[in-house]
Amino acid sequence: MRPLLKALVLGAALFSPFLQAAPVNLNTATASELASALNGVGPAKAAAIVEYREANGGFSSVDELVEVSGIGDATLDKNRELIAVEAAEEPES
Secondary structure, eight states, X not given: OOHXXXXXXXXXXXXXXXGOOOOEETTTOOHHHHHHHSTTOOHHHXXXXXXXXXXXXXXXXXXXXXXXXXXXXXXXXXXXXXXXXXXOOOOOO
């Protein structure tokens, strides 16, 4: 392998954990954002997450995601580090 290519591959491997995007917030993300950020979550499951959030007033913990139809323990486990649960900001009066 050429030295420059070898250096680029090594650099990418070493720094890729630092390039990961911030976790997606279950309480504010759109269905599109959820579908693109989460593994094994397509448009239908992402829409179900948003519908659950709207019907139940938001998520209080990451573990609550398994309450959404179509989301099981395996999906939660492979996405646990990619998701966050933070309160949605209240609009100012």
